[in-house]
Amino acid sequence: MQTLNKLTKRIMAICLFALISTVTKAQETTTVVDSSLLDRVNTLEKEASYIKPEESHLMAVGLLTFGYVSNKTTVTYNGSSSVSKTNSIGDADHFEFSPMFLWRHGKKFLMEFEPSFNVDGVGVNWAVASYYATPGLILRGGYLVLPFGTYNKRLAAGWINKLASDPEGIADASDFGVEAEGGIQAGTTKWSYDFALSNGMQLQPDGTTQFIGITDNNKNKLFTGRIGFLPLANSSIEVGASLMTGKVGDAGLKYQNANATLWALDLNLVENLSPFQLNIKGQYSEAKVDNAEYTDPNNPTNTYTFNNHTKTGYIMAALRPMFSQNDFVKNFELAARFGNYTTPANSLWGTKDNSLAFSLNYWMNWRTVVRFSYEAIKGTSTVSQSLGGNPGEITKSNSAYIQFCIEL
Amino acid sequence: MKILNNKKLTILSILVLMIGSMMLVLNSCTASQKISMKSGAQLWAENCQRCHNTPSPSTFTPEQWETVGMHMQSRALLTETEKNKIVEFLSQ
Numbered sequence: 001m002q003t004l005n006k007l008t009k010r011i012m013a014i015c016l017f018a019l020i021s022t023v024t025k026a027q028e029t030t031t032v033v034d035s036s037l038l039d040r041v042n043t044l045e046k047e048a049s050y051i052k053p054e055e056s057h058l059m060a061v062g063l064l065t066f067g068y069v070s071n072k073t074t075v076t077y078n079g080s081s082s083v084s085k086t087n088s089i090g091d092a093d094h095f096e097f098s099p100m101f102l103w104r105h106g107k108k109f110l111m112e113f114e115p116s117f118n119v120d121g122v123g124v125n126w127a128v129a130s131y132y133a134t135p136g137l138i139l140r141g142g143y144l145v146l147p148f149g150t151y152n153k154r155l156a157a158g159w160i161n162k163l164a165s166d167p168e169g170i171a172d173a174s175d176f177g178v179e180a181e182g183g184i185q186a187g188t189t190k191w192s193y194d195f196a197l198s199n200g201m202q203l204q205p206d207g208t209t210q211f212i213g214i215t216d217n218n219k220n221k222l223f224t225g226r227i228g229f230l231p232l233a234n235s236s237i238e239v240g241a242s243l244m245t246g247k248v249g250d251a252g253l254k255y256q257n258a259n260a261t262l263w264a265l266d267l268n269l270v271e272n273l274s275p276f277q278l279n280i281k282g283q284y285s286e287a288k289v290d291n292a293e294y295t296d297p298n299n300p301t302n303t304y305t306f307n308n309h310t311k312t313g314y315i316m317a318a319l320r321p322m323f324s325q326n327d328f329v330k331n332f333e334l335a336a337r338f339g340n341y342t343t344p345a346n347s348l349w350g351t352k353d354n355s356l357a358f359s360l361n362y363w364m365n366w367r368t369v370v371r372f373s374y375e376a377i378k379g380t381s382t383v384s385q386s387l388g389g390n391p392g393e394i395t396k397s398n399s400a401y402i403q404f405c406i407e408l
Numbered sequence: 409m410k411i412l413n414n415k416k417l418t419i420l421s422i423l424v425l426m427i428g429s430m431m432l433v434l435n436s437c438t439a440s441q442k443i444s445m446k447s448g449a450q451l452w453a454e455n456c457q458r459c460h461n462t463p464s465p466s467t468f469t470p471e472q473w474e475t476v477g478m479h480m481q482s483r484a485l486l487t488e489t490e491k492n493k494i495v496e497f498l499s500q
């Protein structure tokens with residue numbers, strides 16, 4: 001019994017020692033884990049502290065353009081004419097419903113997403129994330145509106161455009177890419193730059209070019225850039241020059257080296273000549289695609305070529321008695337736009353168009369407008385006879401619009 | 409309509425206006441004020457009208473103005489100073 005007691009005591013002592021040492025060991029381990037966890041928490045906190053939850057902000061805005069258009073088109077060739085008339089509620093060409101989401105993450109990051117429902121169905125106008133890197137540099141990646149001229153990026157929204165239609169020949173230029181932009185002050189003048197690199201355009205079987213999305217057709221990237229200059233201290237005048245250049249041919253195919261080069265000049269003038277505000281905007285651009293042999297769709301054994309050179313320009317003037325004492329009168333605005341659009345002669349899409357548009361706008365508030373517009377477009381076909389065209393055929397299109405545009 | 413057929417007209421108009429603007433620059437140099445010396449209110453009045461009608465400060469909350477400010481800094485390629493001053497003015 002005595003021995004057993006001794007043995008039990010010993011065993012108990014060993015157990016106690018084992019327990020204590022385990023606890024001590026465990027405490028030691030816990031302490032080790034704690035300090036490393038603390039380190040990690042500290043690091044994470046530091047990493048996350050550039051933004052607090054209340055500095056994040058999501059904002060939904062958006063626009064609607066909706067209207068009625070009545071059109072009469074007369075086609076005249078070799079002395080005989082045909083007339084067609086259409087009218088539609090919704091104004092198929094210009095109807096657009098586009099909510100836009102702006103998601104600001106602190107003061108450095110901004111996400112922009114604008115889905116759009118229009119004649120093409122539901123699509124996306126742009127989807128980008130921007131990083132405000134330094135005071136004069138914003139970096140961006142995603143599905144961008146390319147910085148070519150000013151119309152697409154700045155003036156195309158229904159409530160910003162002063163007429164019911166877009167000027168002819170200004171193609172949508174949105175692409176997957178990266179962009180760097182910024183504004184710089186130089187004394188009393190200002191400069192701005194906006195450069196993008198994107199997947200680029202693809203040459204189509206008829207010689208037109210098209211953006212094709214996220215899968216690129218060649219290794220080459222498209223460069224697009226614009227430099228803007230505001231010579232006056234009050235920013236009332238801006239002139240800009242843009243360039244877009246890149247290969248358009250499919251890799252490994254016959255025209256893989258075909259290049260497209262486009263340039264543009266733009267102008268913006270806003271002058272307050274009390275009681276009026278005068279607004280003049282314009283853009284002129286030319287596009288040149290390297291010569292290529294195309295297959296005649298009517299006769300696939302034949303090929304043809306043409307000088308693939310497109311020119312397009314518009315100039316717009318608007319006058320509004322914005323500073324009038326009369327609360328009703330000051331909401332009216334008169335706008336006029338002259339445009340021309342010349343596509344390559346002897347191509348399947350050859351035409352020489354001139355257009356003239358007028359609009360009487362009534363501003364319900366700063367971002368809501370009702371407009372009564374009229375536009376006449378006269379086109380002369382330059383599609384060659386050998387391609388089945390009617391060179392010299394004249395198409396006169398006259399449209400009357402009632403349009404409502406809102407931005408929220 | 410004859411004159412409208414001249415496609416050079418647009419280029420010409422743009423060039424004339426560009427030269428006109430350059431002349432205005434020369435004339436206005438003496439009266440110009442550096443952007444850094446301007447108030448937020450003045451920068452707001454001068455810049456927003458370049459593209460669309462000018463929104464009043466009451467349109468949004470300060471938090472929303474911060475977001476719109478960043479958005480418009482990009483659209484209008486405003487300088488950082490301009491944007492900060494305009495947002496500060498609009499948020500008052």
